[in-house]
Each structure stands twice: as structure tokens, then as C-alpha cells.
Amino acid sequence: MTAEGSAPKVAVLDYGSGNLRSAVRAVERAGAEVELTSDFDTCLAADGLLVPGVGAFAACMEGLRAVKGDRLIGRRLAGGRPVLGICVGMQILFGRGVEHGVETDGCDEWPGVVERLQAPVVPHMGWNTVEVPEGSTLFAGIEDERFYFVHSYGVREWELVTNNRTRAPLVTWAEHGGDRFVAAVENGPLTATQFHPEKSGDAGAALFRNWVASL
Amino acid sequence: MTLAVRVIPCLDVDAGRVVKGINFQDLRDAGDPVELAKVYDAEGADELTFLDISASHEGRSTTMEIVSATAEQVFIPLTVGGGVAAVADVDRLLRAGADKVAVNTAALHRPALVAEIADRFGNQVLVLSVDARRAAGTASGFEVTTHGGRKSAGIDAVEWAVRAAELGAGEILLNAMDADGTQDGFDLELVTAVRREVSIPVIASGGAGRVEHFPPAVEAGADAVLAATVFHFGTLRIGDVKHALTQAGHPVR
Numbered sequence A: 001m002t003a004e005g006s007a008p009k010v011a012v013l014d015y016g017s018g019n020l021r022s023a024v025r026a027v028e029r030a031g032a033e034v035e036l037t038s039d040f041d042t043c044l045a046a047d048g049l050l051v052p053g054v055g056a057f058a059a060c061m062e063g064l065r066a067v068k069g070d071r072l073i074g075r076r077l078a079g080g081r082p083v084l085g086i087c088v089g090m091q092i093l094f095g096r097g098v099e100h101g102v103e104t105d106g107c108d109e110w111p112g113v114v115e116r117l118q119a120p121v122v123p124h125m126g127w128n129t130v131e132v133p134e135g136s137t138l139f140a141g142i143e144d145e146r147f148y149f150v151h152s153y154g155v156r157e158w159e160l161v162t163n164n165r166t167r168a169p170l171v172t173w174a175e176h177g178g179d180r181f182v183a184a185v186e187n188g189p190l191t192a193t194q195f196h197p198e199k200s201g202d203a204g205a206a207l208f209r210n211w212v213a214s215l
Numbered sequence B: 001m002t003l004a005v006r007v008i009p010c011l012d013v014d015a016g017r018v019v020k021g022i023n024f025q026d027l028r029d030a031g032d033p034v035e036l037a038k039v040y041d042a043e044g045a046d047e048l049t050f051l052d053i054s055a056s057h058e059g060r061s062t063t064m065e066i067v068s069a070t071a072e073q074v075f076i077p078l079t080v081g082g083g084v085a086a087v088a089d090v091d092r093l094l095r096a097g098a099d100k101v102a103v104n105t106a107a108l109h110r111p112a113l114v115a116e117i118a119d120r121f122g123n124q125v126l127v128l129s130v131d132a133r134r135a136a137g138t139a140s141g142f143e144v145t146t147h148g149g150r151k152s153a154g155i156d157a158v159e160w161a162v163r164a165a166e167l168g169a170g171e172i173l174l175n176a177m178d179a180d181g182t183q184d185g186f187d188l189e190l191v192t193a194v195r196r197e198v199s200i201p202v203i204a205s206g207g208a209g210r211v212e213h214f215p216p217a218v219e220a221g222a223d224a225v226l227a228a229t230v231f232h233f234g235t236l237r238i239g240d241v242k243h244a245l246t247q248a249g250h251p252v253r
Helices: A021-029 A040-045 A057-066 A069-078 A201-213 B033-043 B057-073 B087-096 B105-109 B112-121 B157-167 B188-197 B211-219 B238-247
Strands: A009-013 A033-037 A048-051 A083-086 A094-099 A102-105 A110-116 A124-128 A147-151 A153-155 A170-176 A179-187 A190-193 B006-014 B048-052 B078-081 B100-103 B126-134 B142-146 B151-156 B171-176 B202-205 B224-227
Touching: A009 A021, A009 A040, A021 A033, A021 A201, A021 B057, A033 A040, A040 A069, A048 A069, A057 A069, A057 A094, A057 A102, A069 A083, A094 A153, A124 A170, A147 A201, A153 A179, B006 B033, B006 B057, B006 B202, B006 B238, B033 B048, B033 B057, B033 B238, B048 B057, B057 B078, B057 B087, B078 B126, B087 B100, B087 B112, B100 B112, B105 B112, B105 B142, B112 B126, B112 B157, B126 B157, B126 B188, B142 B157, B151 B157, B157 B171, B157 B188, B171 B188, B188 B202, B188 B211, B211 B224, B211 B238
Parallel strands: A009 A033, A009 A048, A048 A083, A083 A190, A094 A110, B006 B048, B006 B224, B048 B078, B078 B100, B100 B126, B126 B171, B171 B202, B202 B224
Antiparallel strands: A094 A102, A110 A153, A124 A147, A170 A179, A179 A190, B126 B142, B142 B151
């Protein structure tokens, strides 16, 4: 929790090309002070770290490693510091990605594989509903809204095993063309969405407010 | 739990200004793409498409500023097309704040461009814009055109869509040049022909005039519907189109 009255500081990890403007502005609108940077120490010290990501899993992991992003995420989580992964920024948190038969290691914060969606029309592109579990704070007040997805790969099986001594992460699911995949995860300091909150209009703005309020 | 049909207004932008007139009452500057984008967003548009028709380099630079201003103020996906000829153009547009880039003529001249863009940025950023018209003697009955539908590109429209999808296009923006401007409805046969052969999303464009034109396009296989004139002139509002789609049993946001 940040001091009363001061805006939480959020670093948006800059590790490749793509549209980062919308993410920066959307988190600013949610009440945070935002810096777009690839500087390790700045990202480590921030109240929250946002890890964006578009394009191929392998290319994203390469870009992430080039700025030591994988170590950065691990270090933050070890200290209980919040991290939010978006789209491929969520996918790279899993064990590995498989694209065109080629496997690439991910950050392995969660077990699981990112693989091609099995639906008649891929990419899954557009506004879809999500199945939010009981107790979600990320989706508080926006459980029934639609969010903007654009992806061809996803996590189709949640593999993390928990017991009654560990608190099970909250996993939100989405469905497209008969295929079911992870839409979001809330796991202590580690949060992630497959969809793009920064492109999801008012619903996305509310989600960012929920996350920023938790910092 | 079904993906919503996307309703997409398209704005023609020349040197940072919206070309076609509009008559929204609550608009301070009808020629300002950012103002218009905000109105469409407030009305429930699911995405926005800017088509840059600037002839000059300066005009294109101005459009880039407009893209940035829009991305910072409107939080729905933004596609920008017009004159995209190289990977560097795509990079500039994405950095400016575009989420997707539409490629048309340059890909016809050099299909490898599609693969180059998809390999660098992923196929989700690449919208292949196809200007198709009916043509006897082609396998599908439709050919690709250039120069705003005036010249034949000498290639079958469905074959081109299939090839572009194989090369890495993430979506097809299907402009029916015969229907364009008629306001007589979408070219449903064209949508059906392309839908049958590709497994990437298809946006139907060209011919929208009344709300009842939209549901048949979806039934023909379109994942999204795009229109320019009817929205610009306020003939139809986004909400009217969504209402008609809902009535026909299609999910909308």
C-alpha cells in the first residue's frame, strides 16, 4: 500500500515495439504516476510493474531477456511487489510457448503451455465476455462486461496444483469457437490478463482502477 | 459467451482532417478526427479505422500526430491504413499509437511484405485490405482492383485473401467496390466466397445504407461490419446498427 494521498508509481516495461501509448495513458487515467522505461532499478522500485507484449512469444521472450525482464519479474515477486502482465505479457509468465512446432521457454512463474487456439476463426479478435470466479478484486463491478481480445495463442489448461495450505489463484476463463482458455489470473502480487484492458474502453479503465487501487 | 460482432466506423483522413462532412450536433469540430473518434467511442463503436488519403509526406506526418492524439484519448482499438508500403511504416504507426495497420496496394505489388510485417509484429497487427469487384472469368467471380476500384489487379480476390492469410495476415478488410457508395447493402456473395476459404476474421465493407443491411452480412460470415458514409452523415448511428444486430440474434457489445 502506498502512502495516503500519493499516487502509486507504475513502471511500464519498454522492451520492444508496438503501441505502448494507450497502456501508459490508461494507467495514468486510473490514478497512477506512470513511467515507460526499461531501466531495471526503476522497474524494481515501482509500486507496480506493467508488462505489455504483442507479437510472437519467442520474439517477446528475446526482448524481455535483453532487458533482464525475466529476472526483474522474479525479483519483484520474491519481494511481494505487484506485476501485471497483458496479452503476450501474460503468456510469457507461463512455462513455455509453442509456435509452429517450436518450443520457447517462458518465465515459468506458472506451469503451463501457451499453444494455438483451436477455433474455426483465429485470431480470436474482438470483444468477449469472461467467466469471473467468486472473490475477484480485479473484476469487481465489471464481471459482466466485455473485454477486447486479439490473440491466436492461449493457455488452454491451468496446471498449477494447489492444496488446502496454499491459496488457489483466481482464474478467469473465456471461450471462443468452442475453445476455452485463460482470460486472467489473480495470484497474490502476480496478475495477468489475456485481453487488452487499455483497449477495452470503460470496462478496461475500471479494471486498471481496481489494480491501481490494490497497489 | 460469444464474441460480439464488431461495428467499425471508418474515417477518411487527409493531412489530419476528416474528409467527409458529418452533422453530429455535439461536435465542436467536425473535421477533427480525434473529436469524431471520441463521439464514435461514446456511441459504442467497437473499433475505429483511419484511412489516410494524404498525398504528401507532410500530410502523412500530420496523420501520425492524429493517431497519437487518438490513442491517448480513445481506449478502443485503432486501425490505420493508407500508403503503408514497408515494415518501417508499420513500425512508425504502431509506435504512434495504432493497434493494427491495413495494407493494400503495396502487398499486391510485393506479397512478401505481408510475411515481413507478420514476422516482425505478429499477424494480429496486419489487416489485409482487399478492394474486390465482380469479374467474369475469375475462379471465384471476384477480382482484386486498384485505384479505388477502377483498375483490375489481374488476380482473383478469394485466391488473394487465402494467400495473404497464409503469408500471415491477421484479418481481411473486404471492400466491395461494386456495392461501395450504393447504400444498397453489402455484397453478400463476396463475403460468403471469402469466408468459405479463410479462417481469419473478415470485415465486410461497402454498401451499407440501412440498419437491415447489417445482419445479413454477419449471416454471410462477416465477423465485423465497417461503414463510413452512413455514420459520418448521421444517417445511421452505431447504436441503431447494434440494435438491429441484436434483434437478429447476433451478440453485440
